[in-house]
Structures are given as C-alpha cells and as structure tokens.
Amino acid sequence: MRRATLVVALGVLVLTSAAGAQQEQMQMAHDHGAMEMDANGELSWRMPPMDPNMPMMPGLMGALPAVGPILPGFGLDPMDYPEARPREVMDLVDGQEITLTASVVRRMIAGRQYLVFAYNQQYPGPLLRAPTGATVVVNFENEIDQATTVHWHGLRLDNRFDGVPGVTQAPVLPGESFRYEVLFADTGVYWYHPHMREDIQQDLGLYGNLLAVPTQPDYYAEVNREEFLILDDMLIDDAGIVPYGDAAPTHTLMGRFGNVMLTNGATDYRLDVDRGEVVRFYVTNVANARTFNVTFGGAPIKVVASDLSKYEHEVWVDSVPIAPAERYVIEVRFDESGTVPIENTIQAIDHFRGEFYPHVDHLGNVSVADSMTDRDLADGFATLRSNLDVAADVDSYRAHFDRAPDHEIELTLEIGDLPLPIIQSMEFEKGLYVPPVEWNDTMPMMNWLSTGEEVRWILRDRASGRENMDIRWEFKKGDIVKLRVFNNPETLHPMHHPIHVHGQRYLVTSVDGVPNSNLVWKDTAIVPVASTVDMLIEMTNPGEWMVHCHIAEHLHSGMMLSFSVE
Amino acid sequence: MKVALRLAGLALAATCAAPALASPVPFLCAAPAALPALEPGTPYYDIELVPTGRVPGTRRAAGLARVNSTGSPFGVAVTSSGRYSVDLAVSFRGLVPRARDFAVWVATADLSEIHYIGVLDEAGNLKAEASWNKFLVIVTLEANGAEPGESWDGPIVFRGMSRSGRMHTMAGHGPFQAEACAKYGY
Structure with missing residues (x-):
C-alpha cells in the first residue's frame, strides 16, 4: 500500500529571497525536528505543522495515518526542472486550438523552492479568455507521473469533455493526451482543474481561470481595470510540503487546510493602482478545504456576479466569504493613497479551549499611488445596478x-477505525457546538490522521x-x-x-x-x-x-x- | 451515530458500492431505507429561553429564539471580522401578559456589551439580530413604555445562551491549566 518509488530527498533549496509574512506563519508551526525521509531514504510521515498554542491530544503522539505518504517530486533534483513563471493570458477566438500541458516545475514559495505541478509551466495555469459562446479546442498533454483529467468547472459544455474519469472519459495516463472542446457557454468566470486526486494535483498547482467575455459592452459596469485573484493555501513545514496520502487522502475529516496562503500562486501578491481606480476582481477559491472571508482593508465591496451570472441586484458588503470552487465578481474603489491589505479575516476556533479567536491571514496588498487616476469612475461605482436581464431570466423559474x-x-x-482518542474526542464534542462553517483546521492532528480508509x-x-x-x-x-x-x-x-x-x-x-x-x-x-x-x-x-x-x-x-x- | 462502526473496524470489510474514483472503504452496508421528508429550517442553533422563576407565573411559559443566518449573497452571513450575523426570532408560548413590558436584550456572555432590542408584542414575539461569537438573550420585566437604559432595571424573567456557548468545555483551561475562563471570553 505504501508507495515509495522516489527515494531520494527532495532537497528543498533554501534561498535568500524575502520571505515575508508567510514565513512567519511557517515559523509559528511546531518544529517537530522530523526529516521527510527515513533511514532508508524513503519518504516518511512526519507530524503536520500546528499552531503552537494548540495542544497535542493525549494518546496521539506518534500516531500515523493508515495510508502511506506520497509526495510528487520527492527524490528529484529541482534544478533539473524548469522554473515556473507567472500566469499568462491567452486571448482566444471561436475554433482556436491550444495546447495545455501538465508537468512538473520548480517554483518559489515563501522563499523556498519546491517541485510542484503546473499547467504550461505557469502559476496559476494560463488564463483562457474567450468570447461567450466560443468553443476552444484544448489539446491536453499529461507530463506528470499520475493519471489525470481536466475538469472545466462550471462550464455547461458537452458531457464528453467534462473531465470526470470513469464517467465521461478514461483517465489520461502519464505521457498520454486528450482533446477537449471547451464551450464558453455563459458569461462569467470559471476555472479548470484535475478531477483525479485533486487533494494532490490541484493542491500542487494544477488550476487556472477561464473567462467567458460578455458580448454586450455594458454587461458589467465600467472599471479602470480587471484583476483575477485565485486564492489557495498549502501545507508546508520546515522540511517542505507535507506529504499526501498514497492510497487515499489524509485530512478527510476537515479537508487539508494549508498554513501558507497563496494569491495567484504567490505569497507576495501585489497590485499597483492609481488613486481613485475602480478594480473589478474575479475571485476564485481553489483551496482544498479553506473557506476564505476576504476583506480589502475595510473598503466597501460591491458584489456584482457569482459563478454563472450576475446577481439580480448588486449589493454592498464588507467582506466576501468564498468556499472552495466558488467564484465571485466584485468591485472595489481605492480612493486613498497607501497600502490596502487583502486579508482573510475570520473567527477561528480552538475546540480544546472552547474559544473563538480572531485570526487574519495576509493575502496580498494593493498599493495605491498618490496620483489620481485620469479616468475617475466614482459616480458609476457609487451606483448599485439592478440587472433586469437576470431577473427576467429567473422569473420563468x-x-x-x-x-x-x-x-x-x-x-x-x-x-x-480511527484511533480511540479521536473517537472519544468527537463523542465528547457531539451535541455541544459545531459552527456553521469551519474557517480553520481546529484539530490538525486528528484531521491529518483521518484518511479515506x-x-x-x-x-x-x-x-x-x-x-x-x-x-x-x-x-x-x-x-x-x-x-x-x-x-x-x-x-x-x-x-x-x-x-x-x-x-x-x-x-x-x-x-x-x-x-x-x-x-x-x-x-x-x-x-x-x-x-x-x-x-x-x-x-x-x-x-x-x-x-x-x-x-x-x-x-x-x-x-x-x-x-x-x- | 456510527460509533458502533469503529468497533467493527476492518473486520467488516464488506465493500459498499465504492465511489468510482476513491479507494474502497470498509464499512458496514446497511440496507437503504427511506427517511422522513425534510422541513426547511433547523432547531440546531435555536436558543431555549429558560425562566428564572423570579417572576411569579412565568415558569410555565416556553420561550425560544430561532436562529437563522442573516440574508447574504454568499449563503452564509459573516461580518468583516468573521463573526456570524444571525437573525433571531424570539417567541413565547404561555406567557401571560402583564402591566409591565417584557423587554428583550442581547448581550455578550460577560455582559461587557448589552443591546436593547425591544419589547415582546402581544403575541409574545420579537425579531432581533446578533453578531457575536457567543451571546445571551435576556428577557426582563420593565416599566411600561420606559426608555431603555444601558442595561435593564427590572428582574430577569428568561435567559438563554447561543449554542456556541456550549463549546466552553473546561477541558483546555480552568481546572486543568489554572487559567481564568474569562480570559477566553467564555
């Protein structure tokens, strides 16, 4: 059951680049002093990083998941692989044919280099932008060492191209390819990702956005610029990326929460705008498990659209709760110069102490220049639009x-058959209180030990x-x-x-x-x-x-x- | 619910129809059975309003604050600090009208913040909102038409706590670590 085909150390390269706040988060994690390989040079389990304030549950010390560890790239020399580059935009027309390749790349995350996956060697994968109604042919090539597929999340395309192995297609084995016809059916923002072992492949970087561009020029309000925010997290400790389960996922109780926040695949996302600019953000949550509550330094946020359409009515909000795989289209005006933080602001829970505590993850910065934009759209931004087309569409239902x-x-x-302390803990908690949404991993050790077995x-x-x-x-x-x-x-x-x-x-x-x-x-x-x-x-x-x-x-x-x- | 399963463990290796893409999981396969139809809404987060017994004739009344997420474009309503925003629908059965008003308050568990909501209508109902992690719902008996102060003047007739208050397990502090419970805001 334990797979250890790659037996040499990953060789995390500690580089000297600015690490930023994310590194602080990683340093907050317990240092268990564990190596990621055992005495035989094989990949081994090590305890996951935990908030140092969170106590270890008695009886779980030394416990390991029932499945073996796997870490793609383990044993490979990162310098043998190309360095990933930031996402590029592919503006496509109806009938155009492109190639999308999943492969192993070297990528810098919070000051260290890792071997991860990428589409077309980019993080995130390329933004595929096409007019609503267009069909684009994507020749997908699998150059990773796992079977995979591509699912075009949210698109109402032909069933043959939905990317579900065993249902709509056979898995694309390593070295094989598959031809997808991708219909950009409805105006909106979508994303693509594997539909096999997403807990590994998606987590390691296989994701990208699609935009079905409106055919009506006034479909959205006028803005100064558009920006795509893909939110993610990864679970990393001092020894590198925490291994995944081989025969089945670990973290099956709560999902795998990461401790390193990524916006567009980076820990140092930054957007430069002029004062007064209105930015339309297309926000996508690609995390395995984390629901974010996104804020922009207290700036009012206009909610415009979600997965497949605009809302009937635009509304103002203070934050954007976004669950895995959801998308929201929002607009923010930056009317004061300075730095506006983009943050995940939550009330985390420590079940052991039975307490809530405020927690903030830094997701990026918007740097607002002193100079005023030469195209001030303040009046338009102040107006909440009612979308009669959406309401009319909905009326018939x-x-x-x-x-x-x-x-x-x-x-x-x-x-x-989970370890008894975990069962006892859950039995104790049963009937007390469970929050509507779990915003953080409230029980990292228990969660890690729970597998699909x-x-x-x-x-x-x-x-x-x-x-x-x-x-x-x-x-x-x-x-x-x-x-x-x-x-x-x-x-x-x-x-x-x-x-x-x-x-x-x-x-x-x-x-x-x-x-x-x-x-x-x-x-x-x-x-x-x-x-x-x-x-x-x-x-x-x-x-x-x-x-x-x-x-x-x-x-x-x-x-x-x-x-x-x- | 499924505690018995852990005792069975791997011995019960019968494979239920395994998910196409996931590993077969060793679980007991129960015969499918229909369940009663669902009614929307759930009592899970409801707050029972318990009489204090300080006001004669109120012990037999039953009070409840139904908790629903405030309307939100996102399916779950939270503030910019991540606190849940909820609508409370306070209702009573068997509450005998009085010359004085039944006033409703919501407060943090340590009473550091208290908000006056209003008075129960003749049917014993009132709507309110709250956005604290843990909070109390308090019903007091106040002078008819009195302007509410920062807190109540009359006796507490009923009180209840948000379900999140049950999370105070005492396992992680208090007796084991000699930490004041108040440090964690209850």
Missing part, C-alpha cells in the same frame, strides 16, 4: 420555488436511502429539479460542504426556509452545518453528470453522486 422538492439529500458521514462522507438520498454513487437520478432535458440539501448536524463530525453540480446551473432559492431575495446562477454553493438549502437545477445539458462536495478530501472519501439527463 419562480413558479417552482415553493413547490415540494423532487429530491432530498442529507449530508452525513460514517467513521470507521476510515472516513466515508455521504450524500444520502432520503427517499431511497441510497448513498453516493449508488444514487442514479434520471432526468429529461428541460426538467426543472428542486433539490433539498440538509446538512445533518447530529453526526460525529458535522462540517459545511460546498456542493458542486456539474454541467448545469442552479439557483439557491432558500436557506432554512428563508427565501433568497437576490438570486444568481450557481454551480457551487456552500451548505452550512445544520442548514437546509433548496436548489433549483435547470437540466439543460444531456449526459452523465456529477454532484459532489468540493472539499477535495471529502470528494475522495465518497461524497459524490451521479445523475443523467437525456
């Missing part, structure tokens, strides 16, 4: 909002009792399906789940029975603990499709189902 659901699923889990996350069809891939709903093209999702809090380890529906679009019509008064078309939406979320799915796209949690470790411990549209 309103008759379905209040009817009984067609299907109900319950989100739950089963826990097998012991934890099975479940989507349970309440009508049939069937679970996960045993559920096979059948629909006809044109069906409007009301799905009620209940996140059961009465389990040993409840947690929120970002639920992704492939190939279709849906509306979140209500949460806990409270109607949603500002609708937007989604493909991924968060279902907080104990919540009942009603989704109205428009079945327009024929084929075999998936519904799953987009926390990578939950997905790979079973939390997915399929449905067909004929």
Whole structure:
C-alpha cells in the first residue's frame, strides 16, 4: 500500500529571497525536528505543522495515518526542472486550438523552492479568455507521473469533455493526451482543474481561470481595470510540503487546510493602482478545504456576479466569504493613497479551549499611488445596478420555488477505525457546538490522521436511502429539479460542504426556509452545518453528470453522486 | 451515530458500492431505507429561553429564539471580522401578559456589551439580530413604555445562551491549566 518509488530527498533549496509574512506563519508551526525521509531514504510521515498554542491530544503522539505518504517530486533534483513563471493570458477566438500541458516545475514559495505541478509551466495555469459562446479546442498533454483529467468547472459544455474519469472519459495516463472542446457557454468566470486526486494535483498547482467575455459592452459596469485573484493555501513545514496520502487522502475529516496562503500562486501578491481606480476582481477559491472571508482593508465591496451570472441586484458588503470552487465578481474603489491589505479575516476556533479567536491571514496588498487616476469612475461605482436581464431570466423559474422538492439529500458521514482518542474526542464534542462553517483546521492532528480508509462522507438520498454513487437520478432535458440539501448536524463530525453540480446551473432559492431575495446562477454553493438549502437545477445539458462536495478530501472519501439527463 | 462502526473496524470489510474514483472503504452496508421528508429550517442553533422563576407565573411559559443566518449573497452571513450575523426570532408560548413590558436584550456572555432590542408584542414575539461569537438573550420585566437604559432595571424573567456557548468545555483551561475562563471570553 505504501508507495515509495522516489527515494531520494527532495532537497528543498533554501534561498535568500524575502520571505515575508508567510514565513512567519511557517515559523509559528511546531518544529517537530522530523526529516521527510527515513533511514532508508524513503519518504516518511512526519507530524503536520500546528499552531503552537494548540495542544497535542493525549494518546496521539506518534500516531500515523493508515495510508502511506506520497509526495510528487520527492527524490528529484529541482534544478533539473524548469522554473515556473507567472500566469499568462491567452486571448482566444471561436475554433482556436491550444495546447495545455501538465508537468512538473520548480517554483518559489515563501522563499523556498519546491517541485510542484503546473499547467504550461505557469502559476496559476494560463488564463483562457474567450468570447461567450466560443468553443476552444484544448489539446491536453499529461507530463506528470499520475493519471489525470481536466475538469472545466462550471462550464455547461458537452458531457464528453467534462473531465470526470470513469464517467465521461478514461483517465489520461502519464505521457498520454486528450482533446477537449471547451464551450464558453455563459458569461462569467470559471476555472479548470484535475478531477483525479485533486487533494494532490490541484493542491500542487494544477488550476487556472477561464473567462467567458460578455458580448454586450455594458454587461458589467465600467472599471479602470480587471484583476483575477485565485486564492489557495498549502501545507508546508520546515522540511517542505507535507506529504499526501498514497492510497487515499489524509485530512478527510476537515479537508487539508494549508498554513501558507497563496494569491495567484504567490505569497507576495501585489497590485499597483492609481488613486481613485475602480478594480473589478474575479475571485476564485481553489483551496482544498479553506473557506476564505476576504476583506480589502475595510473598503466597501460591491458584489456584482457569482459563478454563472450576475446577481439580480448588486449589493454592498464588507467582506466576501468564498468556499472552495466558488467564484465571485466584485468591485472595489481605492480612493486613498497607501497600502490596502487583502486579508482573510475570520473567527477561528480552538475546540480544546472552547474559544473563538480572531485570526487574519495576509493575502496580498494593493498599493495605491498618490496620483489620481485620469479616468475617475466614482459616480458609476457609487451606483448599485439592478440587472433586469437576470431577473427576467429567473422569473420563468419562480413558479417552482415553493413547490415540494423532487429530491432530498442529507449530508452525513460514517467513521470507521480511527484511533480511540479521536473517537472519544468527537463523542465528547457531539451535541455541544459545531459552527456553521469551519474557517480553520481546529484539530490538525486528528484531521491529518483521518484518511479515506476510515472516513466515508455521504450524500444520502432520503427517499431511497441510497448513498453516493449508488444514487442514479434520471432526468429529461428541460426538467426543472428542486433539490433539498440538509446538512445533518447530529453526526460525529458535522462540517459545511460546498456542493458542486456539474454541467448545469442552479439557483439557491432558500436557506432554512428563508427565501433568497437576490438570486444568481450557481454551480457551487456552500451548505452550512445544520442548514437546509433548496436548489433549483435547470437540466439543460444531456449526459452523465456529477454532484459532489468540493472539499477535495471529502470528494475522495465518497461524497459524490451521479445523475443523467437525456 | 456510527460509533458502533469503529468497533467493527476492518473486520467488516464488506465493500459498499465504492465511489468510482476513491479507494474502497470498509464499512458496514446497511440496507437503504427511506427517511422522513425534510422541513426547511433547523432547531440546531435555536436558543431555549429558560425562566428564572423570579417572576411569579412565568415558569410555565416556553420561550425560544430561532436562529437563522442573516440574508447574504454568499449563503452564509459573516461580518468583516468573521463573526456570524444571525437573525433571531424570539417567541413565547404561555406567557401571560402583564402591566409591565417584557423587554428583550442581547448581550455578550460577560455582559461587557448589552443591546436593547425591544419589547415582546402581544403575541409574545420579537425579531432581533446578533453578531457575536457567543451571546445571551435576556428577557426582563420593565416599566411600561420606559426608555431603555444601558442595561435593564427590572428582574430577569428568561435567559438563554447561543449554542456556541456550549463549546466552553473546561477541558483546555480552568481546572486543568489554572487559567481564568474569562480570559477566553467564555
């Protein structure tokens, strides 16, 4: 079961570049003094980094996950690999053909070099920008040492190109290629990533944005510039990237939270603007598990759009909570010179002490120059637009909002043979309090030790009792399906789940029975603990499709189902 | 719920229909069974308002503050500091009307911040908001039509605490580490 095909030390190169705040975070981690290889030179487990204020649970010292460790790139000399470069933009037209290659690259993260994955040797992968309605042919080549596919997240494209191994295509083995026809069906921002072992491949850098450019010039308000923010985190300690599970993921209870925050793949993201500029940010969360609460130094944020459409009405907010795989289109005006921090501001939880504590992760800076922009868009920015086109689109579905659901699923889990202290801890906590959203890894050791061998996350069809891939709903093209999702809090380890529906679009019509008064078309939406979320799915796209949690470790411990549209 | 499974462990190696892409997981396969239909809304975060017994005739009344996430474009409502924003719907059954008002307050657990919400209507209902990590809902009996001060003047009739208050486990501080619980804000 333990795979150790690459047996030489990774050889993390400690370079002298500015490390910044991220390095401080890494230094905060416990230094367990462990090496990443054992006496035989093979990759070995070491305890994950933890907040030094968080105590070790008695009885877990020395415990190891039930699966073996794997770390792509382990044993390879980083200097033998090309250095990754920042993302480039590919402006594409209908029918254009491009090549997208997944490969191993050398990349600097927080002052140290690592071997990771990249598309076209870029971090993030290239931004693919095409007019709405265009189809682009992507010749994908797999040059990593794992089977993979590419999933075009959120795009309502032909089912054959959805990138789900065993459902829509065979895995693309190392050295093989696959031809995708990517339809930029709906105006909006999307992303692409593997649909195999996302906990490893996506975490190591296989992700990039797609933008379906509006065909109407005034689809969005006028802004001074557009910027793409891809938010991520990685789990790194003094010895390097913490290994992953080989036969199954580790961290399956909560998902793998990182301790190094990345914006567009870097720890030192910076944007330079003139004073008064209005910036439209396309924000994507590609983290395995972390939900961010993004702030811009207290500046008001205008929420414009999400996954597949604009909102019915633009609104002001102070922060943007964004779960894995979600996207939000927001606008911010920088009206004072200086540095505006982009931060993840949360109330973290220490379950051991039973306390909340404020926590801030630095995600980047916007440097605002003294000089005023020569195109002041303050008036337009101050105006909240109502999108009558969206409201009109939604109107034809309103008759379905209040009817009984067609299907109900319950989100739950089963826990097998975990170490007794973990079970005891969860039994003790059961019935006390679980927050609607887990913003931080509240139990790093327990989480690390829980693998896909012991934890099975479940989507349970309440009508049939069937679970996960045993559920096979059948629909006809044109069906409007009301799905009620209940996140059961009465389990040993409840947690929120970002639920992704492939190939279709849906509306979140209500949460806990409270109607949603500002609708937007989604493909991924968060279902907080104990919540009942009603989704109205428009079945327009024929084929075999998936519904799953987009926390990578939950997905790979079973939390997915399929449905067909004929 | 599934504690029994841990006892079974690997001995129960029957493979439920394994996810196509994940490793087979050794779990007991229960026969599928239908579950009752769901009603939207959940009592999980509800706050029971418990009588203090200080006011005669209130012990038999049942009070509840239903907690729902405040409307948000994101599906979950939090402040810029990450605190949850919730709507509270306070309601009572069996509360006998009085000459004085039942006033509702929300407060932090250490009473360092207290917000007056209003008085219960004739049906015993009131809507409120809160955005603290842990908070109290307090119902007091106040002079009819009195202008509320910084805190209540009358007796506390009912009180309840947000479910997050149950997280105060005492395992990590207090008796074991001789740390004042108040240090952690309860």
